[in-house]
Amino acid sequence: DAGVIQSPRHEVTEMGQEVTLRCKPISGHNSLFWYRQTMMRGLELLIYFNNNVPIDDSGMPEDRFSAKMPNASFSTLKIQPSEPRDSAVYFCASSHAGGGEAFFGQGTRLTVV
């Protein structure tokens, strides 16, 4: 398995544009997480899914953020409209349900200008 795959690796967009980040979890993992990493706030959990169902989205900062998991092998995190303060590295991670190690993707570095 190639591990958790995220795309794109880098995204630069203008304020107000829609941004879509993509994630392919490790096959067989039931849980999927989206995190945001910034210098000021460290690693924040935005939302997580279990068996494709969103369990807790309390970390999603605003209604501008939305996440979907249409099937076990794909998830998206969308920001619409984007703002400069959304600039961060966004990580996707997956794990087996029931706990244990979380496997991270390489992250998407988002810059909103």
Added chain:
Amino acid sequence: AQRVTQPEKLLSVFKGAPVELKCNYSYSGSPELFWYVQYSRQRLQLLLRHISRESIKGFTADLNKGETSFHLKKPFAQEEDSAMYYCALGTTGGFKTIFGAGTRLFVKA
């Protein structure tokens, strides 16, 4: 409330010196604790977990339920240990992993 606290944002030590990265947690259930490491321009990866009680790259961490701590220690720091370290809490049922804010370790030559 479930929370992980890493009080130090930055820790700078000389090569060969002992290092301790602090982590405290708040959780009413039975916790599962982890340390993750992120080297420059690499993805986060698991360093060690309290269940396995192992030493990885010379690092150890002991879960102290009385003090609700899971500090990461290494007796002699190496330059290649310079990285970002995150303490993480896995909740009962395991659906959620909560991370601390992270500590950047800088080992000076």
